[in-house]
Amino acid sequence: MATPLPSIVAVAKKAGVSVATASRVMSSSTYPVSEATREKVLQAAQELHYTPNSLARSLKAQHSKLLAVLVGDNADPYFAQVARGVEEIANEHGYLTIMCNTERDPIRERTYLNTLQDYRADGIIITGSGYNHTDYTDDLNAIVQKIQQRGGAVVTLSPHVIQAPSIQTDNVGGAREITAYLLSLGHRSIAFVSGPEDVTVSDQRQQGYQQAMEAAGIAIHPTWLIQGDFTQSGGERAAYQLTQLAERPSAVFACNDETAFGLMNGLQQQGWRIPQDISLCGFGDLPMAKMVVPSLTTVHIALRELGQKGAQKILALLKEPQEPTEEILPNTIIKRNSTIPFTEH
């Protein structure tokens, strides 16, 4: 049933040459081979439907041409875009892309990292930020170090306990700017809905929010800080909390778009009109952001580009290892219809 593929030995035999010669023409090495023999080998390979075995090649060459991307969930539009960018560059350069869903679980991250090490993946891109602190910090860094030692490259695309070269969007800056935008519209009571506790990106965006508020000389009322979890249902729960407040804020800043969508749904179901009753903005600018009604004011992140840059960084690292660097990419505020100037009512 399962008939094994012909090896280069078969090709050599059929062409009447040595395996060395056959290998030289098949691997398109620069080694000189006479035109006549080259033809013979090519011919034989053709007839045999020869397919080089990348596994064997990788074993010998000590690199796999395998590139992995660790994401929280590849079905989340945020990660999907990033992964797309990674695959694009990987494919252009003859690398295969392995997709790993970690669900932000450090244990799953560790398991995948180990497996990837087993497969001798040349590069690993980690996104889907981790927590500020976890019991697995040392574990994770140990395995990353081993990967780097054997010549593999690791890059993170979001703040993470893992110490590796990193490329990130400007979370603090973006949050600061969009908060400043709300302030410029006259809002002074601005709520913030965070992500899961201790998740680094959420914390960074909260910092930006706080910086802007502080700069405007506004004390943040404790009730303005609401916990979410990056999901729509988390946003809906936050909406409920908002509506229970004695004094309603005039604006809310959700730390990511999904949360904002949940807020939008939840608030509207409670009879609040957006933006008339409350202005709303998010962070990320998912494709959905311009489809919802009202369209969402948010911080645009060039997600696909982020993935591309990550992959390019890996490729560069593979060529010549360099000191860990951190690159911060700018982002831009997209003003849409979910925010309007503050009015008394």
Added chain:
Amino acid sequence: MATPLPSIVAVAKKAGVSVATASRVMSSSTYPVSEATREKVLQAAQELHYTPNSLARSLKAQHSKLLAVLVGDNADPYFAQVARGVEEIANEHGYLTIMCNTERDPIRERTYLNTLQDYRADGIIITGSGYNHTDYTDDLNAIVQKIQQRGGAVVTLSPHVIQAPSIQTDNVGGAREITAYLLSLGHRSIAFVSGPEDVTVSDQRQQGYQQAMEAAGIAIHPTWLIQGDFTQSGGERAAYQLTQLAERPSAVFACNDETAFGLMNGLQQQGWRIPQDISLCGFGDLPMAKMVVPSLTTVHIALRELGQKGAQKILALLKEPQEPTEEILPNTIIKRNSTIPFTEH
């Protein structure tokens, strides 16, 4: 700089045993090894931070534990969900998932299939339907055959020129049902916006639409058939065409949700109200479908489950090859607010 990882030889040496013994304990084979030596080996492996080389293991074992999923675009929510299901099952069973974006281009499909063959991928799941006919049909089937011959498994999750076991959602039936639903609401002039020309899923859904119309004894006016391309912007162009018609249909059925979203945008921008001026429905039930305003009536496909079933099928095929089968999964109509009963006006 790049220091190679210790091999099993190093472990054996350190433990003072033969490589065979070391291998036996590391590969957790059933072969009997005394408890004492097992300990020694484990100890040595631990100290050396030994990591088995999956590449070498795969080469020897003649299977890679690599599973690939070919999609049109992993950032498309439709494919993203399917891929998620695949990765889930793959991971559970110790397989790694390779993500391949084909952009529905047969040439890219072919290239990826070849590369995957080179890597001796154990299983390949193809989704992102192909065209009804392409110059590459033979090419594609030839390589698929080779993959199967060497023991690899291939499964398609949408109609495709590639001949392989297949699991699909009921495109014809779903389209027939949702069209029947529109008819039951009293609509008689129903437009259909297709996907790209010659793409099989689109054709199947059009068939379902035609069947329902025929069963209702309604002749389809040529102007009701509008060409789209599965994208939002295609939907917007279709919207423009619709508004140019002398007699406006009272309902439109878009062959996928993305197209429906585009129609929604486009029509609303032309001042048409949905569903008052025209009822609208889609196919797929993407997460966005319930977020847009009005929420979209559509055919729900269990996308993630489709991916899971595809992966499970691969696993089954790997255990024991069987004759190509075609499994059709049912889907259900989700009635939301983008459709209302027909009224004169």
Added chain:
DNA sequence: TTGTAGGCGTTATCAT
């Protein structure tokens, strides 16, 4: 229970 040796498919080194 343990060890020896050959082979999985390539490529690179060293001869010829």
Added chain:
DNA sequence: ATGATAACGCCTACAA
């Protein structure tokens, strides 16, 4: 220009 051979890291008959 071509060929023989070792080696990449692992597993598994086959022996002991």
